[in-house]
Amino acid sequence: MENFFQILKTDDCSRARLGKIATSRGQAETPAFMPVGTQGTVKALIPEEVEETGASIILCNTYHLYLRPGADLIFKAGGLHRFMNWKKMILTDSGGFQINSLAHLSKLTEEGVIFRSHIDGSLHMLTPEKSMEVQEKLGSDIMMPLDICLPNPSPYKKYEQAFKQTTRWALRSKVFHEGKPGVLFGIVQGGIYHDLRRKSLEEIEELDFPGIAIGGLSVGEEKDLMYEILDGLLPLAPKDKPRYLMGVGAPSSIVKCVSLGVDLFDCVLPTRLGRNGTAYCQTGKINIDNARFREDFSPLDPNCDCYVCQNYTRAYLRHLFVSKEMLAGRLLSYHNLYFLGKLMSRIRQAIKEDRFIEFQKEFEETYQERSINS
Amino acid sequence: MENFFQILKTDDCSRARLGKIATSRGQAETPAFMPVGTQGTVKALIPEEVEETGASIILCNTYHLYLRPGADLIFKAGGLHRFMNWKKMILTDSGGFQINSLAHLSKLTEEGVIFRSHIDGSLHMLTPEKSMEVQEKLGSDIMMPLDICLPNPSPYKKYEQAFKQTTRWALRSKVFHEGKPGVLFGIVQGGIYHDLRRKSLEEIEELDFPGIAIGGLSVGEEKDLMYEILDGLLPLAPKDKPRYLMGVGAPSSIVKCVSLGVDLFDCVLPTRLGRNGTAYCQTGKINIDNARFREDFSPLDPNCDCYVCQNYTRAYLRHLFVSKEMLAGRLLSYHNLYFLGKLMSRIRQAIKEDRFIEFQKEFEETYQERSINS
Numbered sequence: 001m002e003n004f005f006q007i008l009k010t011d012d013c014s015r016a017r018l019g020k021i022a023t024s025r026g027q028a029e030t031p032a033f034m035p036v037g038t039q040g041t042v043k044a045l046i047p048e049e050v051e052e053t054g055a056s057i058i059l060c061n062t063y064h065l066y067l068r069p070g071a072d073l074i075f076k077a078g079g080l081h082r083f084m085n086w087k088k089m090i091l092t093d094s095g096g097f098q099i100n101s102l103a104h105l106s107k108l109t110e111e112g113v114i115f116r117s118h119i120d121g122s123l124h125m126l127t128p129e130k131s132m133e134v135q136e137k138l139g140s141d142i143m144m145p146l147d148i149c150l151p152n153p154s155p156y157k158k159y160e161q162a163f164k165q166t167t168r169w170a171l172r173s174k175v176f177h178e179g180k181p182g183v184l185f186g187i188v189q190g191g192i193y194h195d196l197r198r199k200s201l202e203e204i205e206e207l208d209f210p211g212i213a214i215g216g217l218s219v220g221e222e223k224d225l226m227y228e229i230l231d232g233l234l235p236l237a238p239k240d241k242p243r244y245l246m247g248v249g250a251p252s253s254i255v256k257c258v259s260l261g262v263d264l265f266d267c268v269l270p271t272r273l274g275r276n277g278t279a280y281c282q283t284g285k286i287n288i289d290n291a292r293f294r295e296d297f298s299p300l301d302p303n304c305d306c307y308v309c310q311n312y313t314r315a316y317l318r319h320l321f322v323s324k325e326m327l328a329g330r331l332l333s334y335h336n337l338y339f340l341g342k343l344m345s346r347i348r349q350a351i352k353e354d355r356f357i358e359f360q361k362e363f364e365e366t367y368q369e370r371s372i373n374s
Numbered sequence: 375m376e377n378f379f380q381i382l383k384t385d386d387c388s389r390a391r392l393g394k395i396a397t398s399r400g401q402a403e404t405p406a407f408m409p410v411g412t413q414g415t416v417k418a419l420i421p422e423e424v425e426e427t428g429a430s431i432i433l434c435n436t437y438h439l440y441l442r443p444g445a446d447l448i449f450k451a452g453g454l455h456r457f458m459n460w461k462k463m464i465l466t467d468s469g470g471f472q473i474n475s476l477a478h479l480s481k482l483t484e485e486g487v488i489f490r491s492h493i494d495g496s497l498h499m500l501t502p503e504k505s506m507e508v509q510e511k512l513g514s515d516i517m518m519p520l521d522i523c524l525p526n527p528s529p530y531k532k533y534e535q536a537f538k539q540t541t542r543w544a545l546r547s548k549v550f551h552e553g554k555p556g557v558l559f560g561i562v563q564g565g566i567y568h569d570l571r572r573k574s575l576e577e578i579e580e581l582d583f584p585g586i587a588i589g590g591l592s593v594g595e596e597k598d599l600m601y602e603i604l605d606g607l608l609p610l611a612p613k614d615k616p617r618y619l620m621g622v623g624a625p626s627s628i629v630k631c632v633s634l635g636v637d638l639f640d641c642v643l644p645t646r647l648g649r650n651g652t653a654y655c656q657t658g659k660i661n662i663d664n665a666r667f668r669e670d671f672s673p674l675d676p677n678c679d680c681y682v683c684q685n686y687t688r689a690y691l692r693h694l695f696v697s698k699e700m701l702a703g704r705l706l707s708y709h710n711l712y713f714l715g716k717l718m719s720r721i722r723q724a725i726k727e728d729r730f731i732e733f734q735k736e737f738e739e740t741y742q743e744r745s746i747n748s
Contacts, residue, residue, distance in 0.1 A: 039693075039694075039697045039699060040690070040693065040694075041694060041699050041701045043699065043700055043701070044700040044701060044704065045701070046701070046704075046705075068693070068696070068697060069668070069689070069692075069693040073668070073669060073689065076669060076671070077671055077687065077689060077690070078671075083687070083689075083690050083693075084690065085685045085686060085690075294443070294447070295447060295450060297450070297451055297452075311459045312459060313451065313457070315443070315447065315451060315457075316414070316451070316457050316458065316459075318443075319413070319414065319442065319443040319457075320413075320414075320415060322442070323413045323442060325413060325415050325417065326417060326418040326700055326703065326704065327415045327417070327418060327419070327420070329700065330418065330420075330700065330704070331420075
């Protein structure tokens with residue numbers, strides 16, 4: 001595990017870091033964005049395409065795969081990598097977040113979470129041990145322990161109970177996973193309170209996980225509050241471990257959070273937006289169904305060198321989208337992931353060349369986190 | 375036009391022919407199967423993938439593209455090839471068939487067909503001249519004149535009126551298209567009556583088109599009757615022109631119809647079946663959602679060397695399909711087109727090597743045109 005994470009360079013003028021994650025399945029330079037392959041597929045794309053967009057790690061959802069097709073089936077298939085034909089790294093979440101957002105009738109106890117499947121209503125119990133067992137059967141490279149993530153804002157007392165239970169579950173997860181393949185992170189909770197975040201980090205640090213995940217952000221609070229929490233928290237985090245900000249991936253958030261010291265991101269946005277006809281462009285997002293693109297024979301993003309921008313016009317992509325053709329979602333998903341892959345690569349290059357602050361300034365002047373449709 | 379079609383070899387023991395179509399956009403060996411790209415996209419696939427499956431010609435639907443995005447827009451885009459990024463040949467139908475099957479309130483006159491769009495109810499009139507104009511704006515390589523296709527069975531008298539009007543429209547189309555780029559076929563109608571088919575062929579032959587399309591088959595009649603009609607008709611067709619059997623593409627029909635002298639096929643089946651979870655295999659079709667594939671870690675078709683069969687298991691494809699993942703339809707469509715592409719290539723090879731009859735016998739013993747799910 002000594003070599004799981006290495007810091008290659010630290011920015012002089014911000015907290016941005018250039019790092020490298022290495023596992024038996026290869027390496028990933030950080031800061032990195034991880035596309036989401038919820039059900040064992042990054043929607044509409046084949047693994048070769050996901051790799052082309054610059055991804056070295058994808059995130060898969062334990063909740064979904066546990067329910068369907070089931071961990072035992074994937075284990076028999078030779079693990080998730082082989083099942084879905086993705087050869088690079090896989091990070092799995094614990095399943096806790098989806099139980100909260102998707103499952104029915106979930107009930108929290110000290111032992112674990114009882115819930116009903118959103119697919120067939122069947123009753124299940126997920127414990128920290130069970131989550132680890134599932135992730136181990138999947139053959140995940142980077143695993144998350146079961147945690148409790150509250151919406152923001154929630155009462156102080158509830159955050160306190162939640163992060164303490166998160167720590168107790170982290171310990172149980174660590175004990176269960178001891179000696180088995182795959183890296184287990186610890187998750188910091190504590191909602192929107194600096195003191196709780198600090199205490200959560202201290203408790204998690206006592207268990208000495210090889211990586212720190214930050215949960216419970218981007219779940220209802222304003223972005224500025226998220227940045228403030230990270231600004232207070234990350235200077236206290238150990239420098240030699242990767243920090244993974246769970247579920248965050250809007251381009252402007254990525255750049256800002258990198259400046260605060262985050263190394264890993266994941267988000268369903270690029271593929272979900274793509275399927276809904278929205279594309280990232282250099283200056284902001286465009287909605288391809290807008291009438292003004294009807295006879296626009298220029299590429300989606302004139303500054304992009306991806307397959308989609310090299311071969312198709314906005315007019316064609318709009319036609320596909322309004323005609324409800326599957327190819328629209330496929331091509332826009334590809335472009336959006338490529339856009340983020342390129343953004344991460346530019347971020348890393350800027351850190352390497354000691355010009356991250358300039359890069360950030362230029363990016364913030366150029367890119368607007370809203371639909372521009374121009 | 376002299377070199378548009380060439381017969382390279384005729385089978386000694388059947389009417390199967392090996393031929394070559396050549397246009398400014400490249401060549402295609404026949405017998406050939408043409409995937410259907412209804413709305414300017416072979417559903418779920420990019421042109422590079424369609425080409426990988428062995429296709430040199432695709433079919434696009436004039437009715438759909440005329441209504442959306444419109445022929446003028448595609449013309450401004452530089453033509454359909456450029457619009458959709460397909461560099462090989464495109465065959466377009468006339469739009470007539472879709473008006474019958476999709477449009478509302480269609481009304482037939484000598485002048486043309488009046489109909490309401492199935493998209494927005496708007497009123498349109500398609501004449502032979504208008505259909506040619508649209509196909510010319512698309513930049514089609516092989517065009518079809520507006521014709522009248524009746525369902526089988528229909529009254530004798532109606533077939534007679536329909537093929538005669540088809541001939542009159544063919545003449546108007548020819549006159550309109552004279553001197554412009556793109557090859558125009560003539561269409562033989564006549565339903566299920568040998569004498570009408572023969573008369574239709576004679577009339578069309580008088581206009582001397584460079585290719586013969588056979589319409590009005592596979593529209594309600596038994597397959598054996600279709601074969602019987604072709605068996606009676608094709609010996610009368612000129613040997614030096616390609617024969618295109620419109621809308622037929624089931625593997626067993628292709629093999630049988632090649633033996634009767636057909637050179638070109640098109641059909642939406644391989645992609646539609648793929649999206650619906652059905653895959654062609656060496657011995658017949660399988661429905662991937664069948665429970666018996668749940669833990670089947672073998673490829674879709676063990677004898678197939680396509681990308682899908684080389685990289686994914688039935689268990690994974692079933693998981694994608696039951697999870698309603700877009701990738702399922704994409705991968706199955708690819709495999710099915712590849713299966714047909716390979717079938718055509720094996721057919722051509724068999725004709726080349728003077729063993730088409732043996733090939734046909736072996737194919738008919740091996741492949742069953744039904745779901746086998748084994």
